[in-house]
Amino acid sequence: MVAELKITPLRYVLAVVDHGGFHAASRYLHRTQPALSMAIRELENRLGEALFEKGAKATLTPYGSYCVPRFRELINQHDRLSRELQARAAKEAGQLDMAVVPSVASRLMPKLLSEFVSRYPGIKVGLHDGNADFVREQVISGQVDIGITSLWGLEEELLFHPLFHDEVGVVCRDDHPLAERQTLTWQALETESLIGNGTSRLLQGTAAKSLLEMHALYISNMISLTATLVAGMGVTTLPRLAFPQEYERLRFIELAEPRVSREVGLIRRKGASLSPAAQAMESFIIESLGAGQ
Amino acid sequence: MVAELKITPLRYVLAVVDHGGFHAASRYLHRTQPALSMAIRELENRLGEALFEKGAKATLTPYGSYCVPRFRELINQHDRLSRELQARAAKEAGQLDMAVVPSVASRLMPKLLSEFVSRYPGIKVGLHDGNADFVREQVISGQVDIGITSLWGLEEELLFHPLFHDEVGVVCRDDHPLAERQTLTWQALETESLIGNGTSRLLQGTAAKSLLEMHALYISNMISLTATLVAGMGVTTLPRLAFPQEYERLRFIELAEPRVSREVGLIRRKGASLSPAAQAMESFIIESLGAGQ
DNA sequence: CCCTATGATAAATTTCCCTTACCACTCTGA
DNA sequence: TCAGAGTGGTAAGGGAAATTTATCATAGGG
Numbered sequence: 203m204v205a206e207l208k209i210t211p212l213r214y215v216l217a218v219v220d221h222g223g224f225h226a227a228s229r230y231l232h233r234t235q236p237a238l239s240m241a242i243r244e245l246e247n248r249l250g251e252a253l254f255e256k257g258a259k260a261t262l263t264p265y266g267s268y269c270v271p272r273f274r275e276l277i278n279q280h281d282r283l284s285r286e287l288q289a290r291a292a293k294e295a296g297q298l299d300m301a302v303v304p305s306v307a308s309r310l311m312p313k314l315l316s317e318f319v320s321r322y323p324g325i326k327v328g329l330h331d332g333n334a335d336f337v338r339e340q341v342i343s344g345q346v347d348i349g350i351t352s353l354w355g356l357e358e359e360l361l362f363h364p365l366f367h368d369e370v371g372v373v374c375r376d377d378h379p380l381a382e383r384q385t386l387t388w389q390a391l392e393t394e395s396l397i398g399n400g401t402s403r404l405l406q407g408t409a410a411k412s413l414l415e416m417h418a419l420y421i422s423n424m425i426s427l428t429a430t431l432v433a434g435m436g437v438t439t440l441p442r443l444a445f446p447q448e449y450e451r452l453r454f455i456e457l458a459e460p461r462v463s464r465e466v467g468l469i470r471r472k473g474a475s476l477s478p479a480a481q482a483m484e485s486f487i488i489e490s491l492g493a494g495q
Numbered sequence: 496m497v498a499e500l501k502i503t504p505l506r507y508v509l510a511v512v513d514h515g516g517f518h519a520a521s522r523y524l525h526r527t528q529p530a531l532s533m534a535i536r537e538l539e540n541r542l543g544e545a546l547f548e549k550g551a552k553a554t555l556t557p558y559g560s561y562c563v564p565r566f567r568e569l570i571n572q573h574d575r576l577s578r579e580l581q582a583r584a585a586k587e588a589g590q591l592d593m594a595v596v597p598s599v600a601s602r603l604m605p606k607l608l609s610e611f612v613s614r615y616p617g618i619k620v621g622l623h624d625g626n627a628d629f630v631r632e633q634v635i636s637g638q639v640d641i642g643i644t645s646l647w648g649l650e651e652e653l654l655f656h657p658l659f660h661d662e663v664g665v666v667c668r669d670d671h672p673l674a675e676r677q678t679l680t681w682q683a684l685e686t687e688s689l690i691g692n693g694t695s696r697l698l699q700g701t702a703a704k705s706l707l708e709m710h711a712l713y714i715s716n717m718i719s720l721t722a723t724l725v726a727g728m729g730v731t732t733l734p735r736l737a738f739p740q741e742y743e744r745l746r747f748i749e750l751a752e753p754r755v756s757r758e759v760g761l762i763r764r765k766g767a768s769l770s771p772a773a774q775a776m777e778s779f780i781i782e783s784l785g786a787g788q
Numbered sequence: 789c790c791c792t793a794t795g796a797t798a799a800a801t802t803t804c805c806c807t808t809a810c811c812a813c814t815c816t817g818a
Numbered sequence: 819t820c821a822g823a824g825t826g827g828t829a830a831g832g833g834a835a836a837t838t839t840a841t842c843a844t845a846g847g848g
Contacts, residue, residue, distance in 0.1 A: 204577045209499060210836090224795060237837050239796065244835095251584035251771055257844090259794055264640070264770035269580055276576055283569055284497045287562055291544035347557070477557035478544055503805095517826060530806050532827060537805095550813085552825055 209280055211245040212273040214238045215253060219270055223260045295324035296479030301340040301349040304424060305368075305444035306466065307331035310491070318486050325479045333400050333422070341469050347480035350487070352464035354403065363484075364467040365491045368441040370404055372455045375434045380455060387459035388413055395419075395436035399427050401444060401464070409460040413439075428452065502573055504538040505566040507531045508546060512563055516553045588617035589772030594633040594642040597717060598661075598737035599759065600624035603784070611779055618772045626693050626715070634762050640773035643780070645757035647696065656761040656777075658784045661734040663697055663755040665748045668727050673748060680752035681706055688712075688729035692720050694737060694757070702753040706732075721745065 217227035218238060228235040246252050253266035262270065289295050302311060311329060318327065330346060337351040342359060353362055372391065374380050380390065388410035398417035405411055419436065421427040428446050431438060441464050445454045468487060470476060476484060510520035511531060521528040539545050546559035555563065582588050595604060604622060612620065623639060630644040635652055646655055665684065667673050673683065681703035691710035698704055712729065714720040721739050724731060734757050738747045761780060763769060769777060 204574045205581060206502060207573060207577050207580075209501065223793095225793080234838055235795070236797080236839085241836075243796095249580050249584050252768065255766065255768055257795090258766060259845090261766070263768045264773070265584065268583065268770070272576055272580070276572060279569060279572060280500060281497045283565055284500050287542050287565070288498060290561065291542050291558065473548065473551055473554070475545060475548055475556045477561070480557070516824095518824080527807055528826070529808085529828080534805080536827090547826095550826090552814090 205248045207245070207248070207276075209277065211241040212277055214241050215245065215266075215270065215273055216277065218242070218254070218260055219262065289324075291478050293322060293325070293478045293482040296477060296482075297326040297328070298348070298477060298480040298483050299328035299330065299346040300480075300483065301330045301332060301337040301346040301351075303334055303337055303351045303466070304331050305441065306350050309443055314487065314490055317490070318483065321486070322479075322482055325482065327483070338469070341471060344471065344474070347470065347476055348484055348487075349469045350466065351469060352404075352466045353469070357469075359472050360469045361472050362467050362469050363488065364465050365487070366466055367463045368443045368466050369456060370401070370439055370441050370462040370464065371445070371457050372437055373431060373440050373445055373452055374437040374455070375431060376451045376453050377434070378437065378453070380437065381453045383455050385456050385458035388457070389459075391437070392416070397421055397427065397430060397436045397438040399424075399438055399440065401441055402439060404441070404462055404464050405439065408462050410457070410462060498541045500538070500541070500569075502570060504534040505570055507534050508538065508559075508563065508566055509570065511535070511547070511553055512555065582617070584771050586615060586618065586771045586775040589770060589775075590619040590621075591641070591770060591773040591776055592621035592623065592639040593773075593776065594623045594625060594630040594639040594644075596627055596630055596644045596759070597624050598734065599643050602736055607780065607783055610783070611776065614779070615772075615775055618775065620776070631762070634764060637764065637767070640763065640769060641777055642762045643759065644762060645697075645759045646762070650762075652765050653762045654765050656781065657758050658760045658781070659758075660756040661736045661759050662749060663694070663732050663734050663757065664738070664750050665730055666724060666733050666738055666745055667730040667748070668724060669744050669746050671727070671730065671746070673730065674746045676748055678749050678751035681750070682752075684730070685709070690714055690720065690723060690729045690731040692717075692731055692733065694734055695732060697734070697755055697757050698732065701755050703750070703755060 214227065214231065214233075217231050218224055221227045221230055224235050224238050228238050231238070242253065249269075251265045252263050253269060255261040255263055286295075307329065308331075315327060315329065319325070328346075330340065332340070334351045334354070337349040338353075338357070338360070340346045341349040350365070352368070353360070356362075372380065372386055380386065380394070383390075391410075391413055395418060396413055396416045398414070398420035400422050402414060402417070402420075405414055419430070421430060424444075424446070427438060428449055430436065432449060432451055439457070439462075440454070442454060443466070446452065468484060470480075470484070507520065507524065507526075510524050511517055514520045514523055517528045517531050521531050524531070535546065542562075544558045545556050546562060548554040548556055579588075600622065608620060608622065612618070621639075623633065625633070627644045627647070630642040631646075631650070631653070633639045634642040643658070645661070646653070649655075665673065665679055673679065673687070676683075684703075684706055688711060689706055689709045691707070691713035693715050695707060695710070695713075698707055712723070714723060717737075717739070720731060721742055723729065725742060725744055732750070733747070735747060736759070739745065761777060763773075763777070
């Protein structure tokens with residue numbers, strides 16, 4: 203059975219000691235003098251021993267002298283903890299991990315992250331990239347706080363906040379016959395050597411689904427895919443954001459018929475709420491990408 | 496500005512976590528469930544962030560998971576301190592120093608101390624011996640908590656609690672002419688070679704005061720004094736307690752006219768109250784020596 | 789010697805915590 | 819499918835605890 207030492211009376215004792223009297227302390231604490239007298243006496247009763255000499259003005263007993271530094275230590279610990287937790291709640295510190303699809307990671311995250319860390323200097327961000335399945339897994343398993351990806355279907359245990367639509371188009375080398383076209387229909391691709399990739403399943407359920415069966419080649423790795431395209435070995439379909447702009451010889455042609463797009467958005471676990479830091483990131487991303495872009 | 500984290504709600508949070516639910520925790524804490532709900536919500540508001548998921552049964556938010564171990568740490572620290580201070584107040588632990596006159600130190604303290612430490616195993620005792628002036632100085636300066644000595648006069652800044660009277664008698668070798676006497680008067684000493692010692696001033700203000708002027712020899716050190724007496728070089732006066740029983744050849748003869756005695760007692764500073772440990776020692780000494788002995 | 793400082797005390801008041809009573813929701817087993 | 823027991827949340831009232839107001843006794847300083 204431990205007596206409950208409330209923090210406030212301990213603070214009173216320290217104030218009396220530091221200010222050299224009950225009246226001075228009461229002014230400092232914005233309390234009246236009897237409040238201190240009674241609170242401290244209550245504390246003394248609880249401890250079973252007087253802290254201040256009776257009849258002397260604010261003089262500590264030996265027991266009191268023993269207690270004061272320990273009170274101070276406990277209060278310091280308390281205040282440090284209180285400040286730390288509040289700061290963390292106020293998103294001034296913390297840590298978050300996110301999983302992001304490669305196209306977003308390479309094209310959007312650099313600018314986003316640099317702005318984020320300058321706005322929230324205390325927050326540590328871990329960025330993990332991988333394909334849509336990887337992102338989904340990471341979020342569901344709780345390995346990361348939030349993810350940015352496009353969903354293939356509705357997920358029971360995930361919340362999806364849409365950010366933007368990303369149009370699917372055809373990518374080919376600049377000397378390819380299709381390269382000069384402004385728009386394409388799926389029929390125009392029937393005779394092409396179409397290379398499949400991780401985003402190809404976006405075509406599922408659309409008028410262009412027959413193209414899926416044409417894949418002679420399937421390349422999931424982006425570097426390999428672009429190298430193959432640059433080598434002129436065929437064409438592929440990609441969302442615009444996934445189109446690697448840095449390759450001068452590659453062209454992106456919009457697919458007009460059917461219009462296919464993926465909806466890129468933010469995902470998080472349904473049951474669990476976000477940590478303050480992750481919440482800050484979520485709000486930041488929605489604010490940055492939700493409207494404009 | 497630091498928010499005041501009260502200990503009790505923190506305890507509630509831990510109970511809910513440890514017992515896996517508000518109801519289970521409320522049973523454990525002997526509180527009703529709404530009490531926990533409201534106290535914890537109050538705490539959440541204070542921190543600015545939820546600790547438990549809403550709509551889920553007692554599931555911690557990421558922020559909550561971060562907080563819980565820190566709450567536990569603070570509460571452990573609190574409880575440890577509370578127990579320690581209460582134990583100290585209950586005299587189960589602590590430390591005290593006392594200054595004692597040599598006769599008391601050698602004749603009474605050994606038995607007293609062995610009983611004391613067996614009754615209060617946690618208390619550390621420092622025992623310092625010296626003459627009455629030394630004891631007085633040590634107590635007044637606060638070097639020691641309490642002293643046992645006899646006072647020569649009333650002291651303004653000391654509290655004196657009498658313990659027992661110690662009769663002054665004459666000490667001589669067993670072959671001395673006075674050795675066979677049962678009692679003596681001061682006149683019988685006029686022709687003797689009287690050796691003075693630290694206790695001689697007890698005779699001041701008594702009928703035997705003329706003896707003080709007869710001192711040809713003054714020896715303050717007890718070992719030297721007894722050696723001198725054993726050598727048959729004279730007689731001296733000593734309180735009975737100061738008479739060294741271990742010397743077979745020395746005899747103690749009561750002084751009947753005048754009866755001189757010192758009043759041995761406990762002294763402590765008037766303004767300052769005692770530490771719990773010192774208080775325990777004081778009560779113990781009074782209990783042991785006040786009545787009997 | 790008055791005046792002002794100290795802290796202690798008593799009663800009134802405000803504040804806060806807890807309980808009782810009730811609701812909404814989810815899960816389980818018949 | 820539906821009753822029943824589990825979860826936790828909400829509202830209103832009571833009571834204890836903390837605080838204030840008012841007063842007192844005492845001690846030190848001009």
